[in-house]
Amino acid sequence: MEATIEVRGLRKRYGQTVAVDGLSFMVRPGQVTGFVGPNGAGKSTTMRMIMGLDRPEEGTALIGGRPYRSLRTPLCEVGAMLDSAAVHPSRGARHHLLWVAHANGLPARRVDEVIDIVGLSGAAGRSAGGFSLGMRQRLGIAVALLGDPPVLILDEPVNGLDPEGIAWMRGLLRSLAAEGRAVLVSSHLMSELEDSADHLVVVGRGRLVADTSVRELLAAASGDRVLVRTASRSEAMTVLAGAGAVVAATDREALTIVGMTAERIVALLGEGGVPFSGVAEHSASLEEAYMELTRDAVDFRGTAGSSGE
Amino acid sequence: MSDVTGGAAAPDAAPDAGADAGAASATGSPAPYRSSVQGARDGFPQLLLAEWTKLRSVPRWALTMAAAVVLTILVALITAGGANADHAGGDGETNARASVLRDDQDRGHLVHRPLTGDGTLVARVTAQKNSDPWAKAGLMLKESNQTGASYAAVVRTPDHGVRMQTGFSGDTTGTARGADAPLPRWLKLTRAGDSVTGHVSADGADWHRIGTVELGGLPRTVKVGLFVGSPDDVEVTRQFGGEAVEGRPTDGKATFDQVRVEGQAGGPQSVPWRDRERTAGHAGGGFTQADGTFTVTGTGDIGRDEFVDDLTRDTLSGVLIGLMAVVALGVLFITAEYRRGMIRTTFTASPRRGRVLAAKAVVIGAATFAAGLVASFGAFLLAAPVLRSGGRQPVPLSEGPVLRAVLGTALLLAVIAVFSLAVGALLRHSAAAITTVLLLVLLPLIVATGLPLSAATWLERLTPAAGFAIQQTVHRYDTVIDPWAGLGVLCGYTVIALALAARRLRTRDA
Numbered sequence: 001m002e003a004t005i006e007v008r009g010l011r012k013r014y015g016q017t018v019a020v021d022g023l024s025f026m027v028r029p030g031q032v033t034g035f036v037g038p039n040g041a042g043k044s045t046t047m048r049m050i051m052g053l054d055r056p057e058e059g060t061a062l063i064g065g066r067p068y069r070s071l072r073t074p075l076c077e078v079g080a081m082l083d084s085a086a087v088h089p090s091r092g093a094r095h096h097l098l099w100v101a102h103a104n105g106l107p108a109r110r111v112d113e114v115i116d117i118v119g120l121s122g123a124a125g126r127s128a129g130g131f132s133l134g135m136r137q138r139l140g141i142a143v144a145l146l147g148d149p150p151v152l153i154l155d156e157p158v159n160g161l162d163p164e165g166i167a168w169m170r171g172l173l174r175s176l177a178a179e180g181r182a183v184l185v186s187s188h189l190m191s192e193l194e195d196s197a198d199h200l201v202v203v204g205r206g207r208l209v210a211d212t213s214v215r216e217l218l219a220a221a222s223g224d225r226v227l228v229r230t231a232s233r234s235e236a237m238t239v240l241a242g243a244g245a246v247v248a249a250t251d252r253e254a255l256t257i258v259g260m261t262a263e264r265i266v267a268l269l270g271e272g273g274v275p276f277s278g279v280a281e282h283s284a285s286l287e288e289a290y291m292e293l294t295r296d297a298v299d300f301r302g303t304a305g306s307s308g309e
Numbered sequence: 310m311s312d313v314t315g316g317a318a319a320p321d322a323a324p325d326a327g328a329d330a331g332a333a334s335a336t337g338s339p340a341p342y343r344s345s346v347q348g349a350r351d352g353f354p355q356l357l358l359a360e361w362t363k364l365r366s367v368p369r370w371a372l373t374m375a376a377a378v379v380l381t382i383l384v385a386l387i388t389a390g391g392a393n394a395d396h397a398g399g400d401g402e403t404n405a406r407a408s409v410l411r412d413d414q415d416r417g418h419l420v421h422r423p424l425t426g427d428g429t430l431v432a433r434v435t436a437q438k439n440s441d442p443w444a445k446a447g448l449m450l451k452e453s454n455q456t457g458a459s460y461a462a463v464v465r466t467p468d469h470g471v472r473m474q475t476g477f478s479g480d481t482t483g484t485a486r487g488a489d490a491p492l493p494r495w496l497k498l499t500r501a502g503d504s505v506t507g508h509v510s511a512d513g514a515d516w517h518r519i520g521t522v523e524l525g526g527l528p529r530t531v532k533v534g535l536f537v538g539s540p541d542d543v544e545v546t547r548q549f550g551g552e553a554v555e556g557r558p559t560d561g562k563a564t565f566d567q568v569r570v571e572g573q574a575g576g577p578q579s580v581p582w583r584d585r586e587r588t589a590g591h592a593g594g595g596f597t598q599a600d601g602t603f604t605v606t607g608t609g610d611i612g613r614d615e616f617v618d619d620l621t622r623d624t625l626s627g628v629l630i631g632l633m634a635v636v637a638l639g640v641l642f643i644t645a646e647y648r649r650g651m652i653r654t655t656f657t658a659s660p661r662r663g664r665v666l667a668a669k670a671v672v673i674g675a676a677t678f679a680a681g682l683v684a685s686f687g688a689f690l691l692a693a694p695v696l697r698s699g700g701r702q703p704v705p706l707s708e709g710p711v712l713r714a715v716l717g718t719a720l721l722l723a724v725i726a727v728f729s730l731a732v733g734a735l736l737r738h739s740a741a742a743i744t745t746v747l748l749l750v751l752l753p754l755i756v757a758t759g760l761p762l763s764a765a766t767w768l769e770r771l772t773p774a775a776g777f778a779i780q781q782t783v784h785r786y787d788t789v790i791d792p793w794a795g796l797g798v799l800c801g802y803t804v805i806a807l808a809l810a811a812r813r814l815r816t817r818d819a
Contacts, residue, residue: 002341048819054818096366103351105351
């Protein structure tokens with residue numbers, strides 16, 4: 001079985017609210033796929049449908065080409081952390097892992113292995129009710145890793161971790177993907193996925209906004225904007241606008257130019273004798289790129305929604 | 310984006326992300342990853358082990374189960390002590406109900422003589438005092454004078470015609486043309502081997518056969534004679550929370566003539582008629598004989614004692630308190646998972662949800678049965694010395710109905726636990742499910758005591774409360790259903806609830 005998640009035309013409604021609206025994407029092995037969107041975008045619902053917990057109204061979600069409910073020993077095929085709070089508060093962490101392991105006939109030694117992997121060895125005997133959010137996240141990851149599965153589905157795993165925990169989680173996600181696993185990680189904050197995701201599936205209001213590699217997204221979001229720092233702002237605007245660029249004043253001493261390369265700007269300013277202190281090609285952060293994407297998505301949604309009805 | 314410094318900071322981060330993505334795609338599409346875990350299975354035994362691990366690893370649940378056991382035993386001890394206190398004020402006669410299980414009574418009066426081999430007894434009832442609608446005057450063949458010895462009788466009653474009776478419960482009506490049996494009335498009882506046949510006649514010539522009963526293992530010589538009995542006048546007061554039974558003896562009286570015993574062995578007619586010996590609990594009676602006319606008096610009845618104490622059931626009544634803990638545990642075993650969302654972990658590990666419910670039912674049922682055995686045997690065995698110290702004799706476990714009641718109590722708790730689980734799976738809410746189960750199981754019992762007997766009967770027959778019938782060891786006036794049938798009713802409700810729960814689990818989102 002190839003370690004993939006394939007989502008095709010998923011649709012799910014809760015009462016009048018459409019949670020997921022015709023979503024399709026593919027999660028490939030060997031990379032971390034970020035599943036990003038604002039709260040309420042339908043990420044968790046999609047994950048539950050992939051895991052066979054919620055029934056989609058339309059569409060399919062396949063793991064290695066098969067629906068989840070048809071998997072034998074599913075813990076060895078897919079590991080999931082959907083909600084780190086989903087533990088009985090009076091049950092010890094080790095016992096929690098033990099019953100999950102028993103359900104798929106996994107050996108008890110595997111429980112101790114995953115406890116080591118997530119760094120809970122000192123707390124394994126304690127009841128999960130006394131765990132911090134970060135420790136619960138680690139326990140949830142341990143459950144997902146029990147069957148050593150080729151596919152991992154983690155809902156907001158970074159949420160609530162301290163900086164050290166975040167660094168650990170990034171390293172873990174990267175190493176899991178490097179072993180050839182398909183890793184789907186959701187987050188409502190793009191910044192959490194910086195440094196860990198290779199591929200992004202961006203959703204807004206249940207629809208696909210972007211399905212792209214991180215590198216392409218950054219390149220596209222950066223666009224061809226150039227920042228110019230100059231004390232003679234109005235002169236520079238005249239020169240550049242006259243040459244056909246779109247110019248916006250963004251600060252007392254700064255301009256943003258679109259539609260012109262940095263080289264050409266330097267040349268034009270030199271020809272016009274306009275003094276400037278710096279010219280820099282703008283490079284977007286993932287967060288900025290994401291903001292831009294979702295803003296577009298909202299606009300698009302607005303028109304699509306009104307024309308649809 | 311309008312912030313220049315923000316824009317300037319970005320180049321540090323972006324190339325890194327890009328480089329990482331590049332590194333990943335460079336090592337991308339390696340051989341498909343395979344789980345290193347060997348020997349994984351997701352069969353039903355694995356599921357049972359998983360559910361058992363869940364059950365035993367929440368300390369509070371173990372305490373709940375222990376509480377069910379302790380409460381059941383404690384209530385048994387309190388009940389036993391309380392019964393002794395009540396009993397101390399009563400008369401001593403019920404002490405006679407010793408360590409043998411009896412829900413029959415062998416009273417009334419028999420004026421008898423021996424009959425060897427086959428033979429016939431004939432007599433004419435000429436008068437009967439209307440001491441009770443079910444007062445009896447007639448002929449009886451009895452294995453011996455021992456209390457509880459087998460018998461066959463044909464008797465005339467004031468309001469229920471002529472009847473053939475045997476075995477303390479068997480009853481055949483002999484007056485098909487109506488309940489009325491005008492006096493005088495001829496009666497005949499015939500023995501042929503182990504068979505005894507009863508006849509009735511208006512004139513002593515035209516005999517109507519009532520029926521034949523088989524009395525296994527009759528000795529060659531038996532007692533035959535004239536029987537007169539009259540049931541106690543019992544008044545039952547029912548109110549919420551209990552009942553009061555008050556009985557006063559009535560005296561039956563009847564006259565017979567044309568009394569004839571025809572034995573195959575041809576025993577002399579001169580053998581004297583004798584009164585049955587008076588024993589404890591046998592108030593007795595007597596007879597006079599003049600010119601072939603017998604006047605016989607007798608007190609008490611032969612047949613089923615509808616008002617006998619069910620000491621074993623009373624001892625086990627602590628289960629009513631213990632079951633509350635069991636209900637809570639059965640419900641929480643599934644609703645706790647819904648409350649925390651852990652049910653999703655359960656269903657991702659075992660996507661076949663019907664099997665999960667089945668495994669949960671087996672585990673909670675078996676665990677409760679084990680705890681129930683401790684509770685019911687504990688209650689029975691610990692209450693016994695208390696009862697004895699109060700002068701009462703608990704019936705031993707060697708009596709079948711008692712063993713059935715004690716084992717059945719554990720079974721009852723187990724079935725209630727499974728029923729609670731099913732209701733919990735249906736409602737997915739702890740408080741709602743616990744309330745529902747307690748209403749269904751306990752409310753009928755409470756309401757029944759305040760209802761007329763006929764309405765109470767149906768309530769206790771058709772609701773899950775019927776399951777408590779398994780605790781009966783004797784048949785009483787308020788017995789509404791056989792022990793196993795009653796438990797069967799509860800099992801029926803449980804199966805229906807499980808089926809509905811399984812359907813709901815499969816069709817609804819987790």
